[in-house]
């Protein structure tokens with residue numbers, strides 16, 4: 065499977081991607097996870113990205129494209145990939161199109177996951193993330209067994225710096241302004257699947273139906 069998962073922050077792209085990896089061995093590629101890893105490791109990329117991320121702004125396109133040009137040519141991508149949080153701007157989508165043509169890859173489809181804004185706001189303010197392995201928790205619906213500690217790796221479970229109310233509100237505005245136009249872009253490409261969904265199972269079933277799997 066080679067898919068783009070499109071949707072506002074908190075729409076459930078990461079959860080859906082993780083479920084899809086179990087179906088056929090495709091890899092999840094989350095630019096947000098790659099950037100958070102770079103920030104934690106204190107690399108040049110991390111230093112350049114950190115302030116944009118904390119404010120809920122987008123990291124410049126050229127940094128993202130450098131990451132993705134390298135990532136999409138790694139060996140594990142041969143078995144398929146689920147792009148989670150990329151592309152996020154029209155220039156990224158255009159450059160991805162050129163990159164895929166250059167490396168001879170074709171996407172199966174772009175999945176646009178639509179979730180009402182009030183559901184998203186509630187999800188993001190209650191979301192907690194493991195700093196060790198990236199596992200996602202929710203203070204209301206799925207808290208870790210021991211408060212603040214990851215069930216899987218024992219790492220610290222925290223609220224992300226960009227999940228304060230101010231940063232979330234900015235991220236949703238940035239999504240509307242910069243990323244939502246990609247819906248029209250991929251509609252024009254003729255391979256968009258829009259799913260109105262508040263449950264990840266409904267999204268998975270719609271994708272299975274579309275791809276005939």
Ligand code: AMP
Pocket residue numbers: 073095096097099116117118120121122123124125128148149150151152153156226235
């Ligand atoms: P995410 O975990 O996908 O919500 O990403 C967290 C943050 O990383 C975003 O708010 C952006 O600052 C940055 N980011 C992730 N992916 C991209 C991208 N494709 N383009 C620009 N910035 C990105």
